[in-house]
Amino acid sequence: MDKAILQVKDVCKSFAGLRASYNISLELYPGEIHALIGPNGAGKSTLIKQISGELRADSGSVYFGNKNISGLSAAKRAHLGLARTFQISSLAMEDTVLQNVMLGALGSRGNVFRFFGPVLHDKELLDRANDALARVGLDQQAAVCTAELSHGQRRQLEVAVALTLQPKAFVMDEPMAGLGGSGSRQLTSLLDKLREEAPILLVEHDMDAVFALADRISVLVYGEVIATGSVDEIRGNLEVQRAYLGEEQ
């Protein structure tokens, strides 16, 4: 296999004595979708935050490319090409769909300190934004106010914003959450195509989507990775069934 794009090494984090991450190590290789599953409270979101830079690990490190990014701010990490989507939509609700993707394009280009030129006339940014919208199928909604989008559309928009960053890797925090069957299927096929562009670290509860998409799966329980392997390996893993899948059935 190629060299990992994203590598988490021995990351530990605890809150007031409560262990949220314990010696977690995992890798994300080019071209793959690596799913991270686990019961509620297993520490998935905490791990995502440590990877994206919103939280700092107590110990251990995160490598991106060949670079140790453990000490970098979330903004710097995003700038390097680590794009994340949020579990709870954190779009600018008062803005239009286009403005939201423009923000992503702007962030990836840098230099936000332009005070005069109307941003919506910036050809370069506009092309990039429209391109991202087209890819997620929201090009018809560009002028709509984000608050008026359906839940599924907001999920698509989250992905579109991540796309504008021209990322080297995606970190997605439960993109299917709250989606119905058709919305979920639509997003699944979108993500399926994305892996060619950049690998995805996918935190997800929707097992159908996980089994349909993932190349590899890691299982997180009580802050520890108890197993990593292919879809079939995880399905067959007794420990996983006991700790996690069992309780769902």
Add this chain to the structure above:
Amino acid sequence: MKFSKLTFTAALALALSATNASADLKVGMITTLSGGGAGLGIDVRDGFMLAVEQSGVEGLSVVIEDDQRKPDVAVQLADKLIQSEKVDVLTGIIWSNLAMAVVPSTTAQGKFYLSPNAGPAALAGKGCHANYFNVAWQNDGLHEAAGEYANKAGYSNSFIMAPNYPAGVDALTGYKRMFNGEPAGELFTKIGQNDYAAEIAQIRASDADSVFFFLPGGMGISFLKQYANSGLDLPLIGPAFSFDQGILQAVGEAAVGVKNTSQWNKDIENPANMAFVKSFKEKYDRLPSLYASQGFDTANLLLSAMATADVNDQDAFRTALEAADFESVRGEFAFASNHHPIQNIYVREVIKEGDVFTNKIIETALIAHSDVYAADCSF
């Protein structure tokens, strides 16, 4: 858009067109009628309007505006009165800082200003102006009298305190100018401060034999009440501002016996004063205050000048004002070369008359006193 005019027009002003036009005079009064310090402004206004009414003079109209004790509002009102209402004379301001904001530009625009209360040092010395007349006192005056009284009473180390602002600095300077002793301690308090526990502690820790304080309005009420309960019994001296009729009732027993200095009191025996006190009580159903007396005198000064000169002839009108040919309720009254008063300043003692707390004069601290800034003033 029409901007209304808050106009309290003297009754006879309506007959304005019928009278000799050359004698017409329009006064703009800017004073504090709303908010915390409104009591003082209302007294000045009531005293002033009482005199106007009693005179029955024709051709005098008064426009009254509320400055809310805000300097920028006062300036704006002055602009309005001068530009729109085309007044000839301005008056009414209570506070030194508002006066500093309004007076220089008023006189620069060729209008007269008669001060019924504030007398900052800056306007008495280098910053004096021929068209600026102070009918109350220069800020230092009452404090100088207090210093003089302290000498007579045999005090040699007073603890002295005032709020930390220019009038407060003037107060301590004024006291020390006359006081022969050495201050046991000197404190500047915060503006609007209402808790004096820390100051009382420092007075207690000093070896003072008396306390001089200048804390106008609510600050004085608070200090007096707290001092009375502190277990300290050093004699207090202060200017009249903390012992005025309006606030004395709020201080109550705590003030009784305290000596304070003033250029006026309701028991000064002259016909003008006796008539004033009587008619003020009749009209407004309360005892007149120091501020009311100053408003009353200001109006009478103006009326006296109006009777002999036309305001459009500025030089003649100024000469008429300088003559101060009116019956002041405080007795003898004249202007010094800087247009500030030459007057007696008395020592009063707070007493209880029936249910009402009030003052009585016990001696005269300074006779025919004028301020030290006149030397710096040239028109």
Add this chain to the structure above:
Amino acid sequence: MSRERQINIALVIVLLTVPLWAWIKDEPFTLTLCTRMAILALAGVGLNIALGLGGLVSFGHAVFFGLGGYTMGILASHAQTYSPLMESPFLIEGTKSMPIIWLIATAVSALVAFLIGALSLRTSGVYFIMITLAFGQMFYYFAISWPAYGGEDGLSIYVRNGFPGLNTLDPVQYMVLTYALLGIALWFFSRLANSSFGLTLNAARQSPGRVQAVGIRPFKVQLFAIVISAAITGLAGALFADLNRFVSPTMFSWQTSGEIMIFVILGGVGRLFGPVAGAALFVFLEHQLGGLSEFWHIYLGLILLGVVLFARGGIVGTLAESGLKRG
């Protein structure tokens, strides 16, 4: 044309007609009121950048208003007495020239805003409101206790400062000057709101995490917004001091911060003409109600309360939205 734009145009027409009428009828005081309105609106336009676009509720904008005022007061008073501000290490002299005063006022405000902003942005929400208030109070008490420039009494300037080619003492000319500056500020605001920076600032208000996730530190953007905002409010402070030919610590007080905030909320937070509508209504009410009764603050309070409770989004916001609903 959007409904909001129609309202803005109507507002501009009214605010130009009134002084024109006053000028023809020779009502100099109405001109002075219009000048006051324009200056207060300018202060509001400044605050609107931080508050409206950035969602940064600064309860300390009086700091910058006051700094602008004192810049004017200090420079002009030194020029008036021909005494330099500072002789060593290098000579700084006072000035009576408005353009120079404006430049220094905006620079000083911006610099102080940079420091206050950098510290205040560590907090958010109510804590941000309160820490900015704390800085305001520090400046207020400092101005009162510092005897060099008049303390509580403030500083008077006898003659208004000069502007090349104009007689600033003439109410009309000074009014035109302030209108022009307000116009420039509004133009700047509208450009800013639609620029890259505006887009980012707006997004940082709604979702700071999102801005961070696309690679931009919200802190930088917000700090810059506070600096620009303060510079404009500082300019307004210098103009206000020149209008009154007077500065005092009142300009630093929390009530002043509150009033600037009221112009913005009353008119419509984040709306281009919000502060203008707010300041115009406030100045108008101050003068209309003042004539009604000694207790006119009660009426003012009731009207403000009515606007908050029943006209959400301020004057401009309410009018614009009601237009939308009717189609």
Add this chain to the structure above:
Amino acid sequence: MSLMLVFEQILNGIQFGVMLFLMAAGLTLVFGVMGLINLAHGSLYMIGAFAAAAVANATGSFLLALAASLGVAAAAGALVEFLVIRRLYNRDHLDQVLATFALILIFSEGTRWLFGSFPLYLDIPDYLKGAVILPGGLQYPLYRLTIILIGLLVAIALYLLIAKTKIGVRIRAGENDREMIAALGVDISKLYTAVFAIGAALAGLAGALVGAVQSVQVGMGEPVLILAFVVIVIGGIGSIKGAFIGALLVGLTEKLGSILLLALLSSFLEPAQAKSIAMMFSSMLIYILMAVVLVVKPSGLYGRRV
């Protein structure tokens, strides 16, 4: 600077702090439970003082006056909550600031309209007058000691109310999750009115207690309001314990700060220079304290992370 002076100033600081706590407790409760910034809290303080003065002048009883301050302020609080405040819970802080600012204008001028422009008379009762000798020989006003005692009693009572009673459970629940408490079937609007009225009553009591040694006048509430805000922000908004610690900190800073600053400056500056610098900065000390606390702990000492 004698030790005695420091001791007296510490007592003064505690007394001032305890007073601020009465104001701050209501403010912080209202903020913690309802998420409301109430600038009009100072008006309730003023209303308490005026009610006490009116009743004391009519009946001559100080205890009745205190009862009146509690009752009238609570009633005014409940009324204003019912008419205005409850429409503001779901608004942002800006709307709350503007609306409660408007309430200040209405309350202040309304009070002036009712009671006139002159300060009212309110004095402490004879049995609390004078000074007592404390161990060490310090003379200290009995009334100030009483205030300290009342303040501490109120603090304990509040603690018990919140920790041990049913309404306390609801208040705590409301702080954590507004929807949850509604789901529990508690009539939330009644709870809010009650919390607001309790806060108002405490402010009114503070106004009456302070009014007896200060000036009862229109506008007396605003300076205290700002200080109370400083207190709750230092302590952490919503935390009664934080408000208590914050109030004592502010009280001690206010009373001890200037003499300590002077002593500090005098150690390396000339007396006159030290004095003028100390004077300039002493009134800024509290705000410097607040800014420092917030820079180090952006949610106050005991605030939850926002």
